[in-house]
Amino acid sequence: MRRIGRWIDERLNISPLVAGFLDRPVPGNIGWFHTLGSATLFLLVVQIVTGIALSMAYVPSPGSAYQSVLYIDQTPFGDTVRGIHHWAAGLLVLFIGLHILRVFIWGAHRYPREITWLIGAALFFIVLGFAFTGYLLPWDQKAYWATVVGTNIAGSAPLIGGAVLEFLRGGDQLGAVTLARFYGIHIWVLPALLLILVGAHLFGVIRQGIAASPRRHALVADEPGLSRREAYEREYAAEKIAGKPFWKSLLKDAVVAAVLMVVVVALAMSQGAPLEPQADPNATNYVPRPEWYFLDLFQMLWYFTGDLEPLLIFLVFTFGAVVFLLVPFIDRGTARHPRQRPIAMGLTAVVVVAIVGLTYVGASATPAGVVKVPSTEGMTQEELSGLSTYNEQGCASCHQIRGLGGHTGPDLSRAGFRWEPADVRRQIVSPKDTRMPSYDELTQQQLDDLVTYLTSLK
Amino acid sequence: MDEGPRLSRRSFVLRALTLVGGAIATVLVAPAVGFVTAPGWRSGRPVRFLSTSVAPTLRSNAWTAVGKLADFEVGVPTYILVDRPIVDGWAEETVPVGVQVVRQDEAEVAVFDPHCTHLGCPLAWSTGAGTFVCPCHGGSFNAAGEVLSGPPPRPMVRYETRVDAGEVLIGALPEGA
Numbered sequence: 233m234r235r236i237g238r239w240i241d242e243r244l245n246i247s248p249l250v251a252g253f254l255d256r257p258v259p260g261n262i263g264w265f266h267t268l269g270s271a272t273l274f275l276l277v278v279q280i281v282t283g284i285a286l287s288m289a290y291v292p293s294p295g296s297a298y299q300s301v302l303y304i305d306q307t308p309f310g311d312t313v314r315g316i317h318h319w320a321a322g323l324l325v326l327f328i329g330l331h332i333l334r335v336f337i338w339g340a341h342r343y344p345r346e347i348t349w350l351i352g353a354a355l356f357f358i359v360l361g362f363a364f365t366g367y368l369l370p371w372d373q374k375a376y377w378a379t380v381v382g383t384n385i386a387g388s389a390p391l392i393g394g395a396v397l398e399f400l401r402g403g404d405q406l407g408a409v410t411l412a413r414f415y416g417i418h419i420w421v422l423p424a425l426l427l428i429l430v431g432a433h434l435f436g437v438i439r440q441g442i443a444a445s446p447r448r449h450a451l452v453a454d455e456p457g458l459s460r461r462e463a464y465e466r467e468y469a470a471e472k473i474a475g476k477p478f479w480k481s482l483l484k485d486a487v488v489a490a491v492l493m494v495v496v497v498a499l500a501m502s503q504g505a506p507l508e509p510q511a512d513p514n515a516t517n518y519v520p521r522p523e524w525y526f527l528d529l530f531q532m533l534w535y536f537t538g539d540l541e542p543l544l545i546f547l548v549f550t551f552g553a554v555v556f557l558l559v560p561f562i563d564r565g566t567a568r569h570p571r572q573r574p575i576a577m578g579l580t581a582v583v584v585v586a587i588v589g590l591t592y593v594g595a596s597a598t599p600a601g602v603v604k605v606p607s608t609e610g611m612t613q614e615e616l617s618g619l620s621t622y623n624e625q626g627c628a629s630c631h632q633i634r635g636l637g638g639h640t641g642p643d644l645s646r647a648g649f650r651w652e653p654a655d656v657r658r659q660i661v662s663p664k665d666t667r668m669p670s671y672d673e674l675t676q677q678q679l680d681d682l683v684t685y686l687t688s689l690k
Numbered sequence: 691m692d693e694g695p696r697l698s699r700r701s702f703v704l705r706a707l708t709l710v711g712g713a714i715a716t717v718l719v720a721p722a723v724g725f726v727t728a729p730g731w732r733s734g735r736p737v738r739f740l741s742t743s744v745a746p747t748l749r750s751n752a753w754t755a756v757g758k759l760a761d762f763e764v765g766v767p768t769y770i771l772v773d774r775p776i777v778d779g780w781a782e783e784t785v786p787v788g789v790q791v792v793r794q795d796e797a798e799v800a801v802f803d804p805h806c807t808h809l810g811c812p813l814a815w816s817t818g819a820g821t822f823v824c825p826c827h828g829g830s831f832n833a834a835g836e837v838l839s840g841p842p843p844r845p846m847v848r849y850e851t852r853v854d855a856g857e858v859l860i861g862a863l864p865e866g867a
Contacts, residue, residue, distance in 0.1 A: 376746075377811065377812070379746075380746045380810040380811070381810060381811060383744075384743040384808075387741055387743065388743070389741060390739050390740060391737055391739060393738075393741025394735055394737065394738060394741050394744075394866065395737075396730070397741070398730045398733060399729055401746075402729045403729050403733075404745075404749060405747060405749050405778070406746035407748055407779060408778045408779040408781055409729070409778070412779070413726075513747070513748070513787075513788075514786060514787065516788065516804060516813070516814045517814050518812055518825075519825040519826075520825070520826055533808075533809070533827055533841065534828070534841075536841060539843055541841055542740055542843070543740060623818075625818040626816040626817075626819030629816060629819055629823045629828065630828065630830070630839060641839070668838075668839070
């Protein structure tokens with residue numbers, strides 16, 4: 233083995249490069265949080281390996297896609313490979329998010345690493361692009377309907393929306409052309425961009441050196457008259473002198489990669505990869521739900537209504553994306569420690585809480601239209617009858633009771649506390665709000681019981 | 691060696707390389723990009739400032755019978771799967787396409803595409819509420835296809851319809867709807 237190594241090295245002279253890479257000094261205070269980037273890279277490799285394997289049996293056509301996925305699941309190791317691809321995809325979105333968060337909190341996006349941030353931000357969008365296009369490929373119900381919604385959101389951009397939608401779908405309709413395009417984008421366009429940008433990102437990391445964890449007080453005393461570049465280089469040189477060789481931090485990365493591998497394989501072997509029934513464009517009772525990592529965006533759409541909705545969505549998404557890309561040019565300054573950046577940390581907390589909150593609300597909200605409010609103990613006969621009218625009439629598609637139901641109309645959980653029975657009755661028969669249909673065809677008995685039930689809620 | 695502002699041989703070669711390389715790249719990339727983006731500009735649809743969602747329904751321009759007008763109850767939607775000849779990329783085939791038929795009065799009938807105009811989620815008729823309900827963001831429509839609540843920006847999409855000797859026929863969906 234050694235002899236083969238020497239034989240190759242004599243011809244290619246690689247050993248100085250390898251030694252330079254492994255022995256280069258890096259700051260000493262590099263810890264477990266720094267493994268988030270290498271974990272993301274590791275998951276990308278997992279996706280490439282399993283993705284290539286899956287492409288050997290997958291057929292991107294509406295007539296065959298679903299059947300080819302079933303075939304993959306029945307082939308030895310097929311369900312495991314597909315399971316790994318599925319679970320690692322979710323973890324990839326999670327880890328790239330955590331990596332971004334770590335970099336921002338550590339202030340590592342600051343001078344001189346702005347370009348590395350820009351490339352990393354582009355990589356984040358590429359990963360979301362992978363998720364979005366990969367979704368459609370199994371051609372199951374989730375795939376089809378998530379793509380209907382996703383392409384319509386992309387198509388809501390002003391001016392270019394129509395063209396974007398037709399570009400993504402390959403026309404107006406969602407069919408064979410769409411699937412072929414998504415496949416092409418998923419396995420050729422995005423991987424090509426990914427490899428180029430990952431290369432550039434890593435080049436930036438190695439060229440600039442790994443950013444040291446922020447210190448509240450600099451290692452070297454401030455010296456007036458130094459340029460930003462000189463001051464930075466002095467401090468970073470001091471970090472490296474107090475530091476360690478790069479190879480010493482590699483074991484942590486390996487541990488994280490190994491743990492991730494075990495988790496992903498365990499999930500793949502115990503859970504497999506989910507597959508819903510084959511895509512049915514004519515389904516009428518299917519409730520489209522995105523994967524967890526798009527739930528926050530999906531949930532956000534609840535809060536925009538009206539003619540200007542597409543414009544608002546576009547502005548909010550675009551604003552968010554532009555701010556994210558330009559972070560190193562907005563959050564400047566030299567103090568990198570989180571405690572010295574209260575505003576930046578406060579905004580980060582708001583964003584994290586918003587993402588987690590929207591995801592949670594999106595995950596726990598019961599879809600409108602199919603909700604039935606259950607009875608509770610101690611209800612009278614009239615109240616039970618009123619509740620069944622409430623459920624039969626589909627009131628829950630717009631109203632909530634104890635967290636169940638839609639958001640369009642007012643929450644009725646405390647209706648008896650908020651309104652008089654006469655008002656409730658009037659509102660049901662001839663509503664003031666034109667968005668509510670009038671239920672004037674209920675029998676007197678049904679109406680009485682419904683009012684009794686609603687006013688019993690306090 | 692050259693002095694002054696004159697171009698050195700080296701920079702001349704580099705500039706020429708850039709020019710030739712750029713030309714080669716353009717000739718290579720232009721048809722590829724043109725081909726891939728063709729669906730986005732081929733239809734030649736006028737650009738609108740505010741875009742709207744587009745139903746994913748497979749399109750057909752053929753007139754297809756959906757049933758006898760007399761068989762539909764006034765004001766009550768009936769969901770029907772109609773076999774329609776469609777073109778899906780390279781495939782020309784006859785596939786079932788779901789539509790909601792609502793007879794408006796003695797002579798009039800409206801046939802709706804059953805997708806929410808918000809983001810295209812599947813609409814179902816809720817008999818109790820007397821509305822089409824969207825499970826995604828709570829949009830609802832009445833039997834005439836008008837928006838009752840929620841985020842949908844416009845009424846349900848209607849097929850071109852005509853009644854021929856008591857038979858209801860549907861044609862194309864409106865362009866870009």
